[in-house]
Amino acid sequence: MSMILREPNSTGTVVEFALDRVVYQSRTEHQELLIADTQAFGRTLFLDGVVQSCERDEAMYHETLVHPGMLAHGAPRRVLVGGTGEGASVREVLRHPAVTRVVTCDLDDEVVQAVREHMPGLEAGALSDPRVDYQIADIADVIDASPDGDFDVVILDITDPMEDGPSMALHSVSWYRRVARVLAEDGVLIVQSGEMDVVDMELPRAVRSTLLEVFPWTHLLHHYVPSFHAFWTFTLAARGPLELLPADLGERIAALSGTRVYCEVAHRKMIEVPPYLAPILQQPVPPIEEPSDVPLYTGARKT
Numbered sequence: 001m002s003m004i005l006r007e008p009n010s011t012g013t014v015v016e017f018a019l020d021r022v023v024y025q026s027r028t029e030h031q032e033l034l035i036a037d038t039q040a041f042g043r044t045l046f047l048d049g050v051v052q053s054c055e056r057d058e059a060m061y062h063e064t065l066v067h068p069g070m071l072a073h074g075a076p077r078r079v080l081v082g083g084t085g086e087g088a089s090v091r092e093v094l095r096h097p098a099v100t101r102v103v104t105c106d107l108d109d110e111v112v113q114a115v116r117e118h119m120p121g122l123e124a125g126a127l128s129d130p131r132v133d134y135q136i137a138d139i140a141d142v143i144d145a146s147p148d149g150d151f152d153v154v155i156l157d158i159t160d161p162m163e164d165g166p167s168m169a170l171h172s173v174s175w176y177r178r179v180a181r182v183l184a185e186d187g188v189l190i191v192q193s194g195e196m197d198v199v200d201m202e203l204p205r206a207v208r209s210t211l212l213e214v215f216p217w218t219h220l221l222h223h224y225v226p227s228f229h230a231f232w233t234f235t236l237a238a239r240g241p242l243e244l245l246p247a248d249l250g251e252r253i254a255a256l257s258g259t260r261v262y263c264e265v266a267h268r269k270m271i272e273v274p275p276y277l278a279p280i281l282q283q284p285v286p287p288i289e290e291p292s293d294v295p296l297y298t299g300a301r302k303t
Contacts (some may be wrong), residue, residue, distance in 0.1 A: 002034045002159065003018075003019040003022070003037065004016050004018060004019070005017045005019055005034075005036070005046065005049065006220075007046075007049060007050055007051060007159065008245045014063045015229055017036075017038050017039055017040070017041075017044070017051070018028065018035075018038060018039040018040070019036040019037065019039075020037045020039060021036060021037045022034065022035075022036050023035045023036055023037060023043065024114050024117075024118050026110060028108050028110040028111060029107075029108065029202075029224045029284045030107060030108045030123065031047050031048050031108065031111075032046075032047065032048050032049065032093045033041075033045075033046075033047060033108075033110065033111055033114060034046040034047075034049075034122040035105075035114060035119065036114070036151065037054055037253055038054065040056075040227075040293070041054035041055070041056045041057060041215065042054055042055035042056045043118070043227070044227070045086055045111075045115060045119065045122075045159075047111065049302075050114045051227050051228065052085065052086065052114075053085075053086045053088065053122060054227040055121060055122070056226075057159065057225060057226045057227050058086070058088055058122060059259070059260040059261045060223050060224065060225045060226070060261050061132070061223070061225050061232060062088040062089055062092050062265075063092055063223075063233050063259055063260065063261045064222070064232070064261070064262070064270055065089060065092070065155065065157060065190060065192065065258065065282040066089055066092035066093055066134060066155065066269055067095075067253075067259070067262045067267070068189075068221050068234075068244065068267060068271060069153065069155075069221075069234075069236045069242075069285070070188070071094050071096075071191040071249075071252050071253065071267070072188065072236070072244055072246075073100045073152060073153055073186070073188045073242070074185075074246075075096050075098040075289070076098060076099060076153045077099060077100045077152055078101045078150065078151045078152050078153075078184075079093050079099060079101070079102045079103070079151060079152065079154075079155065080100075080102075080103045080104070080106040080142070080143075080146070080150075080151045080153070080154045080155070080182070081102065081103070081105075081155045081157065082104075082105060082139035082143075082154070082155065082156045082157065082158060082170075083105075083106060083139070083141070083156065083157035083158045084104045084105060084106035084112050084127070084134060085106060085111065085112065085115075085157060085198050086111075086115040086119065086122040086123060087112065087115065087116065087122055087123030087124075087126050087187045088122045088123065088124075088126075088128050089104075089155060089157050090102055090104050090123070090126040090129075090132060090134075090209065091122070091123060091124045091126040092144040092259075093126075093155070093257065093288075094126055094129055094132070094154075094196055094204070095256045095257060095258065096255075096256065097139055097255055098132060099131060099141040101131055101133070102129075102131055102133065102147075103104060103130060103132070103133045103142065103151075104134050104135070104136065104235060105134070105135040105136070105137040105138070105139055105142045106125075106136065106137075107138060109136045109218065112127070112134075118201075119303060125190055134265070135137070137158070137240075139158070139170070139172075140175075140178075143178050143179060143181075143182055144178065146164060146182040148182065149182065149183065149185065149187070150184075151182055151183055151184065151187060151189060152180045152183075152184050152186070152187050152188070152203060153188045153189075153190065154179055154183060154187065154188075154189050154190070156170065156179070156190070156191045156192065157192050157228055158170050158192060168213070169265075171191075171206070171210060171246070171288050172173060172210065172287075172288045172289060173210055173213045173214060173287050173288065174199065174215070174289075176210060176211060176214040176215070176216050180214050180215065181274065182257070183239075184217070185239065185241075186239070187238070187239075188237070188238050188242065189211070189215065189236070189237040189238065190235075190236055191234065191235045191236075191237065192232075192234055193206055193207040193210070193220070193233045193234055193235040194206075194207070194232070194233060195228070195230045195231070195232060195233070196222050196230065196232065196233050196277065198233035198276075198277065200280065201277060201280045201281050201293050202236065202285075203233075204233045204281060205280070205281060205283065205285045206285055206287075207235050207288075208220070208235060208281065209284060209286065209287045209288075210287040211235060211237040211284050212287075213286045213287045214237070215237035215238060215239060216238075216239060217238050217239070217240060217241045217242070218234055218235055218236060218237045219235070219236045219242070219271065220233055220234075220236075220273055220281060221234040221235070221236065221270045221271060222234070222270060222273070223234065223261070223266075223269075223270055245268070249264060249267065250264055253267065283287065
């Protein structure tokens with residue numbers, strides 16, 4: 001008989017996952033780790049009882065996180081991924097032919113290695129690629145040790161900025177100033193920015209307001225992720241406007257190989273905020289001013 005994992009979702013709702021088999025379970029130094037076979041989504045990674053990645057739909061998350069921003073840059077060579085997690089973000093970064101160096105870090109190596117063993121399709125050998133420098137490290141230490149302008153793209157695939165959560169400091173104004181220092185002048189920052197809440201867009205608005213304290217330009221991306229039971233958002237930031245629909249868009253996308261979701265039609269949908277949500281997104285909210293000396297954690301957890 002299947003087991004049931006109950007995951008709190010949006011306010012007042014609960015999602016249940018039927019688990020056919022527990023593949024791996026552990027209490028790591030940082031969190032509860034569970035890898036299980038689910039009836040709906042195949043093999044699935046849960047952290048602290050919250051779904052992170054499923055074999056059947058993870059591309060909807062990771063391809064949206066990585067490709068529009070990197071494609072808009074044009075030819076990113078040096079990339080930093082904060083939050084190695086399941087390795088799928090690094091996998092997608094390596095599809096870009098100009099990439100010569102990827103630094104990626106995570107504090108919880110047990111999660112990284114468990115996924116490599118039990119869900120190898122997510123990482124797909126990316127962390128063994130000679131261009132990749134995987135570090136068991138705090139993203140803050142990696143940022144602070146990096147020279148000015150060291151990266152063309154920085155991807156922060158980290159926990160939502162929830163009150164009293166472990167990553168508030170990783171979404172603060174002071175933190176984004178530290179990140180901006182290591183970005184090249186034409187660099188792009190990509191931030192996981194939470195659920196596209198159709199009521200008030202609270203998390204995307206907070207991330208946008210905070211980024212605008214440091215970067216003159218931001219843009220919201222989104223894609224539906226079935227296992228999250230929601231549209232998910234990602235925010236781009238840069239020192240100047242990026243061309244999201246370049247004349248050679250088709251050629252740039254064609255240079256990528258093996259994507260499951262990302263194509264020219266998908267790209268156009270990812271960059272367009274639905275008309276009924278666009279005015280909500282523009283409504284100002286106070287930026288996140290959490291002090292940068294709060295203990296920092298970089299992991300795979302997104303919600």
